[in-house]
Amino acid sequence: MFSHKLVPNISVDCVIFGFDFEKLNVLLVDRELKDEKTGEILIKDYTLAGYHIYEDEELDAAAARILKDLTGLDNIFLEQFASFGQLDRVAGEKDQLWLKAIKKGFSERIVTVGYLALIDNTKVELHLKDRDVKWFPVSMVEEMDMAFDHKAIFYKAMEALQKKVKVEPIAFELLPDYFTLSQLQKLYEALLGASFDKRNFRKKVAQMHYVIPLKKKQKGVAHKPAQYYLFSREVYEKTRKGKISFII
Amino acid sequence: MFSHKLVPNISVDCVIFGFDFEKLNVLLVDRELKDEKTGEILIKDYTLAGYHIYEDEELDAAAARILKDLTGLDNIFLEQFASFGQLDRVAGEKDQLWLKAIKKGFSERIVTVGYLALIDNTKVELHLKDRDVKWFPVSMVEEMDMAFDHKAIFYKAMEALQKKVKVEPIAFELLPDYFTLSQLQKLYEALLGASFDKRNFRKKVAQMHYVIPLKKKQKGVAHKPAQYYLFSREVYEKTRKGKISFII
Numbered sequence: 001m002f003s004h005k006l007v008p009n010i011s012v013d014c015v016i017f018g019f020d021f022e023k024l025n026v027l028l029v030d031r032e033l034k035d036e037k038t039g040e041i042l043i044k045d046y047t048l049a050g051y052h053i054y055e056d057e058e059l060d061a062a063a064a065r066i067l068k069d070l071t072g073l074d075n076i077f078l079e080q081f082a083s084f085g086q087l088d089r090v091a092g093e094k095d096q097l098w099l100k101a102i103k104k105g106f107s108e109r110i111v112t113v114g115y116l117a118l119i120d121n122t123k124v125e126l127h128l129k130d131r132d133v134k135w136f137p138v139s140m141v142e143e144m145d146m147a148f149d150h151k152a153i154f155y156k157a158m159e160a161l162q163k164k165v166k167v168e169p170i171a172f173e174l175l176p177d178y179f180t181l182s183q184l185q186k187l188y189e190a191l192l193g194a195s196f197d198k199r200n201f202r203k204k205v206a207q208m209h210y211v212i213p214l215k216k217k218q219k220g221v222a223h224k225p226a227q228y229y230l231f232s233r234e235v236y237e238k239t240r241k242g243k244i245s246f247i248i
Numbered sequence: 249m250f251s252h253k254l255v256p257n258i259s260v261d262c263v264i265f266g267f268d269f270e271k272l273n274v275l276l277v278d279r280e281l282k283d284e285k286t287g288e289i290l291i292k293d294y295t296l297a298g299y300h301i302y303e304d305e306e307l308d309a310a311a312a313r314i315l316k317d318l319t320g321l322d323n324i325f326l327e328q329f330a331s332f333g334q335l336d337r338v339a340g341e342k343d344q345l346w347l348k349a350i351k352k353g354f355s356e357r358i359v360t361v362g363y364l365a366l367i368d369n370t371k372v373e374l375h376l377k378d379r380d381v382k383w384f385p386v387s388m389v390e391e392m393d394m395a396f397d398h399k400a401i402f403y404k405a406m407e408a409l410q411k412k413v414k415v416e417p418i419a420f421e422l423l424p425d426y427f428t429l430s431q432l433q434k435l436y437e438a439l440l441g442a443s444f445d446k447r448n449f450r451k452k453v454a455q456m457h458y459v460i461p462l463k464k465k466q467k468g469v470a471h472k473p474a475q476y477y478l479f480s481r482e483v484y485e486k487t488r489k490g491k492i493s494f495i496i
Binding site: 059113163 | 332414
């Protein structure tokens with residue numbers, strides 16, 4: 001399909017978020033380099049899901065390819081949030097060692113386009129077997145050893161996500177088709193690092209015409225089964241049309 | 249200062265907006281190519297303000313350099329809004345002719361990082377003498393002949409700007425330090441392509457604690473001099489702190 005000739009100095013990196021009904025997680029890839037002779041581990045840390053683009057591949061297509069490879073999923077919420085071109089972004093000692101070992105000739109200036117991906121966790125689990133890819137709670141990232149400037153890219157993605165969920169209904173991308181209001185509240189709490197009063201939260205949700213109550217209820221739960229809701233983008237768009245709002 | 253060795257396949261393009269108290273304008277650069285022998289004009293159209301990055305130059309620095317060159321201004325509101333890597337973005341016949349004539353060897357895949365720049369028109373006018381650079385009303389762009397994918401980049405920038413002014417107080421970057429409420433209303437109308445009722449608009453503004461009335465009034469105007477206001481980012485940030493809002 002592609003020429004498989006990579007562009008040496010342009011890559012994409014995906015910051016893939018998932019929600020497990022308790023906390024927000026990010027998908028990271030193992031990076032390990034062993035000394036060929038001694039077997040000694042020279043590098044062991046984590047990277048975002050990224051790679052160089054092919055010469056005949058669009059940026060969005062490259063990001064979608066990487067996501068598909070890792071998760072088996074198509075049609076995921078995937079959006080650019082920033083590009084990164086810091087001069088020293090691949091200049092670290094470990095990173096130079098890695099680039100020299102793995103990608104000969106790629107040790108120069110690399111500009112990467114950052115993508116934000118939001119995944120419904122319940123759909124992806126099965127595809128992650130036997131891959132050096134794992135979900136980590138976002139709260140763990142600070143203490144993790146990460147490649148290149150990937151920690152900085154992750155923080156920038158978190159910031160973009162937190163801004164975005166306040167003004168666009170993208171949080172729903174992290175939920176399954178049917179969800180309970182407790183799940184929705186937990187999601188917003190995880191996204192914004194806040195905790196909300198249950199009654200106030202439900203009052204707010206009652207004003208969101210596009211969060212629609214269903215007759216369906218939870219099954220097989222120990223507690224009183226909660227009602228399911230769904231998000232309708234169509235209702236969102238129709239009810240927002242013509243609304244002009246300012247920041248106040 | 250820089251090595252002046254350009255990166256052939258990475259550029260930045262600035263979509264520079266200004267407001268003349270009546271309408272929103274965009275700064276465009278003339279592109280003209282003449283046949284060396286006959287003097288016949290081969291290309292005559294417009295481009296955004298952009299160029300390749302230097303090998304030892306950060307993306308933000310490249311955008312700031314281009315802005316400084318064109319407008320003489322530092323410390324302008326300047327923010328990435330998207331990157332563009334479409335396969336055919338420099339493939340047009342005119343564009344290939346241009347690249348071959350002007351930038352030998354730069355005819356291949358070029359990814360460009362788009363920057364949004366907001367300028368206080370009253371500060372910039374003097375610096376534009378003798379340059380092939382001009383303000384054009386944004387409403388004119390549709391009918392203009394533009395280089396590469398610059399029209400698409402412009403539209404994407406408009407979209408980003410319209411989204412952003414609703415959630416961040418960046419519109420004020422387009423105004424001088426002191427402005428009247430009529431000027432502010434005209435600005436929001438120009439930005440959002442809408443018209444507002446004067447009384448409702450003023451009610452909204454009265455709720456923005458960060459738009460602060462001054463004792464100062466307009467001078468030398470034919471009509472009744474209007475009161476001046478200023479925008480305080482400090483007040484904005486202090487009054488927003490801890491506010492958690494959702495889209496409703």
